[in-house]
Amino acid sequence: MKAEYDFSQGIKNPYVRIAKKQITIKVNTTVIDYFKNMAIVKGIPYQTLSNMYLTDCVLHKRELQTSW
Numbered sequence: 001m002k003a004e005y006d007f008s009q010g011i012k013n014p015y016v017r018i019a020k021k022q023i024t025i026k027v028n029t030t031v032i033d034y035f036k037n038m039a040i041v042k043g044i045p046y047q048t049l050s051n052m053y054l055t056d057c058v059l060h061k062r063e064l065q066t067s068w
């Protein structure tokens with residue numbers, strides 16, 4: 001085994017998953033309950049389902065219609 005290796009010509013692994021960042025967010029209990037119930041129906045964790053929904057919003061450039 002070498003003492004050092006040269007990775008200057010290396011390439012990124014295309015199979016590595018996209019990094020996720022842990023955050024804290026305040027969400028209404030009705031929203032959490034909605035995603036938890038939907039997650040049970042779909043058979044996946046609710047946090048995964050929430051991330052999938054938000055990712056879909058980003059990919060389709062959805063904008064929230066607001067009026068104050």
